[in-house]
Amino acid sequence: MTHLQGQERAAYVRDMFGRVAERYNLMNRLMTLGQDMKWRRFVVEKAALKPGDRLLDLATGTGDVAFEALRQVGQLWVVGADFSLPMMLVGRREPLGDAVRWLGADALQLPFPDATFDAVTQGYLIRNVIDIPRAFAEQMRVLKPGGRVVVLDSSPPKRNLLRPFIQFYLRYVIPFLGRVISSHPEAYQYLPESTQAFKTPEELVRLMEAAGFRDVRYRTFMFGTMAVHWGYKPHA
Numbered sequence: 001m002t003h004l005q006g007q008e009r010a011a012y013v014r015d016m017f018g019r020v021a022e023r024y025n026l027m028n029r030l031m032t033l034g035q036d037m038k039w040r041r042f043v044v045e046k047a048a049l050k051p052g053d054r055l056l057d058l059a060t061g062t063g064d065v066a067f068e069a070l071r072q073v074g075q076l077w078v079v080g081a082d083f084s085l086p087m088m089l090v091g092r093r094e095p096l097g098d099a100v101r102w103l104g105a106d107a108l109q110l111p112f113p114d115a116t117f118d119a120v121t122q123g124y125l126i127r128n129v130i131d132i133p134r135a136f137a138e139q140m141r142v143l144k145p146g147g148r149v150v151v152l153d154s155s156p157p158k159r160n161l162l163r164p165f166i167q168f169y170l171r172y173v174i175p176f177l178g179r180v181i182s183s184h185p186e187a188y189q190y191l192p193e194s195t196q197a198f199k200t201p202e203e204l205v206r207l208m209e210a211a212g213f214r215d216v217r218y219r220t221f222m223f224g225t226m227a228v229h230w231g232y233k234p235h236a
Contacts, residue, residue, distance in 0.1 A: 016190060022090060025062055027188070030177055032222065039152055039221055039228060040068045043121055046150045046230040051075040053118035056142060057100075058082075058107050059125035063091030065152075066100045069121070079117075081105040108134050115144045123152040127198045136211035143233040149213060151204070151229040154195040158224050166223055170195060201227045 028036045043065055049055060053076055057066040060080030069076055080100045082088050088102045105111055107122075107129055120139045129135045139149050157166040170192035178188025199207065201218045204227070208216045213231035220227045 016186075022086075024087065024090070025064070027177065027181055028064075030181065031174055031188075031191075032226075035222055035226075036064075037068075039226060040065050040123065041072070042219070042221075042228055043123070043150045043152050044069045044072050046228065047119040047121055047148050049073045049076060049119055053077070054116060055079070056081065056110075056112070056117040056120045058105075058120060058122040058139070059128070060100075060102075061087040061091065061123065063088070063094060063097065063100055063102075065121050065123050066091075067094060067096045070096050070099050077101075079103055081107075081110070083107070108138060110138045110142050112142045114141050116142050117147060118144055119148045119150070121150045121152075124154070126151055126204070127153045127194055132199075132207055133211060136208060136213070140212050140233055145233055145235040147233045149208070149231055149233070151208070151227075153204075153227060154191070154198060155201055155220060155225055155227040156196050156198055162223050166225060167196075170225075195225070201229070204229055 047055065047069065049069060049072070051074055053073070055066070055069055055076055055078045057069070057078065057080045060066055060082045061084065063080050066078050066080045069078060078100050080088065080091065081103045083104060083106060085104055088104070091097055091100070092102060107125055108131055120143055126132055126135060143149065157163045174192055175188050201220060205216050205218060208229060208231050212233070214234045216229060216231035218227050218229040
């Protein structure tokens with residue numbers, strides 16, 4: 001699946017997430033041994049939100065990051081945007097579903113005026129977009145000066161003693177779980193393939209800096225297979 005390019009790849013990813021929407025949260029808990037909840041808490045912490053702020057959560061999916069922000073901060077104006085409507089329909093059924101403004105949107109052409117949001121968060125967006133620089137440029141555009149961007153995504157395993165074990169988990173354990181839990185196991189072949197073909201954390205730092213974000217930093221989790229990057233839009 002990683003050989004697909006351009007709009008063909010975008011359509012495949014959108015359809016794939018639509019097919020797995022109902023079991024998506026369960027698979028996330030199993031694949032990450034429950035660690036994904038910790039990563040989302042960290043994402044929200046790095047967004048440095050205050051009551052009354054405006055948050056755009058891209059690739060919001062079933063709303064996990066958006067809901068975590070509401071739990072941590074409380075009074076927020078939250079937009080959850082995604083191109084997979086089935087994923088958002090699952091999220092709307094959650095207890096905090098009515099507190100999020102759900103929106104079908106393309107991350108490469110966001111339907112918001114300049115300088116709208118105090119923070120932009122995203123989980124597993126950048127690995128799946130067809131134009132990373134354009135995605136970051138759009139996030140920069142809709143952020144207010146001084147606003148924060150936080151990126152959660154998988155990361156290719158580093159060349160070390162753990163790499164063979166991590167690759168075994170990616171290549172065999174995750175697809176096995178996909179076959180057992182989901183009726184669409186091909187989606188859980190795409191995940192390890194796209195992870196191993198994705199940017200390193202250092203490469204992602206350079207892409208964020210090229211887009212104009214300042215003070216870009218990152219932290220890795222789960223033996224380096226997940227990374228959270230953050231930075232801010234400078235004041236003019």
